[in-house]
Amino acid sequence: MVSLWRSNDRGGTGDNGAAQSRDQAHDEEEYHGGHQPDERSRLLPRGEGGYLSPDDPAVSPYNLFGIRALRFFSVVFLCISFVWWVILLVSIFVSPPMMHSRGSGFFDFSYTTLAVGNIMVALVFFSVPSTPMTIWGATMTLFLAVNAIIILAVPRLRVEEGWVGVASAVWATLIAAYLLFQTRCVGWGKREEEQRLTGREETRRSLREWLAVLLETVIMTITVLIPILLMSTLILRARDASLAAPGSKYYVDNRKYEVHLNCIGEIRKNSSSSDQPPTVLLEGGEMPVEHSFQGWVHDAYRNGTIDRYCYWDRPGMAWSDNAPSPHSAGMSADALSEALALAEEDGPWVVVSAGVGGIYSRIFASRHSHDVKGIMLIDALHEDLLSDLGNPGHGFLLWIRGILSPLGLDRLAGAIFRGRTREDRVFGKRAYQGGKYIKGRLQENLVADTMTKSEISSARNIQTPSMRLVVVSSDIETRKSERWADKQKDLTKITNNLLAWDVAKGAPHEVWQTLKGRTLLEKRLKELVKKS
Incomplete structure (x- = not known):
C-alpha cells in the first residue's frame, strides 16, 4: 500500500x-x-474491488450516523419514561399536586411500565432486527392506539384516568410506533452496510443472532398480550360505566373527586327537624354497602320498621371515585359530611355500620354529636385491631393485586365463562377485583395504624357519653378468636348508654347472612330508632 x-x-x-x-x-x-x-x-x-468479510465486526449498522442517532434517542426516551414511571409509582402512595387520578392509577402505571419495557427490549436487541420483531411491534402499536382511543372516547374512562392516564396511554403508543420505525431503519442500515462493505446482503445468521431472534420473539409474543388484555379490561370498564348510579354524586374535597350518596324515603312534611324520626345512615364494611347489608335495611324500610335511610360509597367503592393519597378514615368522614351538606341532608341520624365501617361511623358520629342520636355496630372492627388491617404484608399483596388489576384476568374470566354482570363488578360480590376497590383498600392499609388510629382514638375521647349504642357480634367470630371477643365487649363501653349487646348465634362476620341474624338486626334497629 x-x-x-x-x-x-x-x-x-x-x-x-x-x-x-x-x-x-x-x-x-x-x-x-x-x-x-x-x-x-x-x-x-x-x-480495486476490495470487500470486508461478512464476519468482520466493522460490518455494522452502527457505522451510520442516523442509526447511532436512533439509539441515542431511544436512550433519551428510556430516561424520560423511567422518570415518569417513578413519579407514577410514588403517586400510588402520595398523590403529587395536580396529578390525582379519580380512577385507580394502576392503568397509567401499566402503560408506562410497558413503554419502559419495550424500549429496554429494543435496546438489547438493537443490532439484530428481525421480521417477527417488526410484526409484533406493528401489532402492539395498533392495540395501544385502540387503548388510547377507548379512553378518549368513553367519557367515564376519560374522567377516571384524567390527563395523567391519557398522557401515559398516548406516550406508550408513540413509543411503540417509534420503536417500530427504529427496527425498520436498523434493518435497512444493516442491509446497506452489508451491501457496501461485503458486496452483497448477508442472508446467514450466526448462532448468537438466531438465539437473539428467538429470545426477542418470545419476549415480544408475551409482551404484545399486555395491550390486548388492557384493551379488554377497558371494554369491560366502559360496559360497567353504563350502569347508572341510584341517587346522586357530589364533588368533595375542593372538587377533587366525586362520592355517591342515595337516600330512600320521604321526609315528613310540616315537621321541624327536631320532630323528624331519625334517618338511618349506612356505612359499608369491607365490601360496598349495596352488596353487604343494604338488603336487610331496605326490607326494614319496606315493612315500616324505619321511615327513611341513606347510604353512601366510600372513595374507591362502587360508584365513588378514588381519593388522593394518603386517605384516612377521618378524611372519608369529612367527605361524607360534605356530601350530606351538598345534598341538604341534615339528620337527625342513626348510624349503622359493619366491620371496618365501624371505625368510619364512629369518627363521623363523634364529629356530629348533635345530629347523631344513636349508633349500631355490627361485628365492627376495634381500633386496637387496626394494626392487623395495616399489616405491611397485606399492603404489599394489595399493591401486587393493584399492579396486575389492569390485565383483568379474573374479571375477564368471570365475564366470559361465568356470565358475571355489571352489577357483580360494580358493587356486587366481584367488586373486590376492580382497581378502584383495590386502591381504596390499599389507602386504608397504608394509614390504618397511623393516621386512622389517631383519628379513632380522638373520636373515642370526644364521643358523647349519652349517645345510644347497640352492638351485635358474630357468634362464629367470637368463638374463633378470644381477642376478637374481648374487643367486641370493649366496644360496648364507647358510650354510657348501651341499649343492647347481642352475640348472634350461628351468624358469620356478616351477621345478616343468616335468617336469625337478619331478624335480630331488624329488631335492634327498630328499638334504636324508636328510642332515638
Whole structure:
C-alpha cells in the first residue's frame, strides 16, 4: 500500500510529522476519488474491488450516523419514561399536586411500565432486527392506539384516568410506533452496510443472532398480550360505566373527586327537624354497602320498621371515585359530611355500620354529636385491631393485586365463562377485583395504624357519653378468636348508654347472612330508632 510505505519511510517529529499527516490525507483523498473519506467510504479496504468479510465486526449498522442517532434517542426516551414511571409509582402512595387520578392509577402505571419495557427490549436487541420483531411491534402499536382511543372516547374512562392516564396511554403508543420505525431503519442500515462493505446482503445468521431472534420473539409474543388484555379490561370498564348510579354524586374535597350518596324515603312534611324520626345512615364494611347489608335495611324500610335511610360509597367503592393519597378514615368522614351538606341532608341520624365501617361511623358520629342520636355496630372492627388491617404484608399483596388489576384476568374470566354482570363488578360480590376497590383498600392499609388510629382514638375521647349504642357480634367470630371477643365487649363501653349487646348465634362476620341474624338486626334497629 502506498500510504503504508510512506508511513514506514518517514519518521521524526515536528515538521516531518505534519508533512506525514498531510501526505497521508492527500493519499486518502486520491484513493477516494478526490474527496475526503466519510462514514460511507472509510472502512473499505485498499485496492480495486476490495470487500470486508461478512464476519468482520466493522460490518455494522452502527457505522451510520442516523442509526447511532436512533439509539441515542431511544436512550433519551428510556430516561424520560423511567422518570415518569417513578413519579407514577410514588403517586400510588402520595398523590403529587395536580396529578390525582379519580380512577385507580394502576392503568397509567401499566402503560408506562410497558413503554419502559419495550424500549429496554429494543435496546438489547438493537443490532439484530428481525421480521417477527417488526410484526409484533406493528401489532402492539395498533392495540395501544385502540387503548388510547377507548379512553378518549368513553367519557367515564376519560374522567377516571384524567390527563395523567391519557398522557401515559398516548406516550406508550408513540413509543411503540417509534420503536417500530427504529427496527425498520436498523434493518435497512444493516442491509446497506452489508451491501457496501461485503458486496452483497448477508442472508446467514450466526448462532448468537438466531438465539437473539428467538429470545426477542418470545419476549415480544408475551409482551404484545399486555395491550390486548388492557384493551379488554377497558371494554369491560366502559360496559360497567353504563350502569347508572341510584341517587346522586357530589364533588368533595375542593372538587377533587366525586362520592355517591342515595337516600330512600320521604321526609315528613310540616315537621321541624327536631320532630323528624331519625334517618338511618349506612356505612359499608369491607365490601360496598349495596352488596353487604343494604338488603336487610331496605326490607326494614319496606315493612315500616324505619321511615327513611341513606347510604353512601366510600372513595374507591362502587360508584365513588378514588381519593388522593394518603386517605384516612377521618378524611372519608369529612367527605361524607360534605356530601350530606351538598345534598341538604341534615339528620337527625342513626348510624349503622359493619366491620371496618365501624371505625368510619364512629369518627363521623363523634364529629356530629348533635345530629347523631344513636349508633349500631355490627361485628365492627376495634381500633386496637387496626394494626392487623395495616399489616405491611397485606399492603404489599394489595399493591401486587393493584399492579396486575389492569390485565383483568379474573374479571375477564368471570365475564366470559361465568356470565358475571355489571352489577357483580360494580358493587356486587366481584367488586373486590376492580382497581378502584383495590386502591381504596390499599389507602386504608397504608394509614390504618397511623393516621386512622389517631383519628379513632380522638373520636373515642370526644364521643358523647349519652349517645345510644347497640352492638351485635358474630357468634362464629367470637368463638374463633378470644381477642376478637374481648374487643367486641370493649366496644360496648364507647358510650354510657348501651341499649343492647347481642352475640348472634350461628351468624358469620356478616351477621345478616343468616335468617336469625337478619331478624335480630331488624329488631335492634327498630328499638334504636324508636328510642332515638
